[in-house]
Amino acid sequence: MGGDHGHGKTPMPDWRQWKIEGTPLEFTQKRLAARGLKDPWARNEAWRYSGKFSHAVTLPEVLFKGVKWGFVAFAVALAVEYTLFPPKKGGH
DSSP states (O other), X not given: OOOOXXXXXXXXXXXXGOOOTTSXXXXXXXXXXXXXXXXXXXXXXXXXXXXXXXXXXXXXHHHTTTHHHHHHHHHHHHHHHHHHSOOOSSOO
C-alpha cells in the first residue's frame, strides 16, 4: 500500500559536506562548550550559511528582480503592436 508510485526517493545530500567552521554556528558551539554542552544538530543548519543561501537579500534585489526581462517583454510587445496595428493619422 502507498508505495512511491514509481518515483524514486529524493536524493539527500551527504551530511559530511556541511561544516560549521566559519559560520555563526561556530560561535554558538563555543558558547555551549563553555557550559559543557554540545549541539549535535548544528551541522544540519550549516547549509543556511553556505552557497546561495549565505548572502542577505536586499530590498532593491526583491523589487527589481524581473525589471530587465519585463522591460524587454514590454519593448517587444510595443514593437509588435505598432508593426501590426499602426496608429491612424488625424483621427480620434
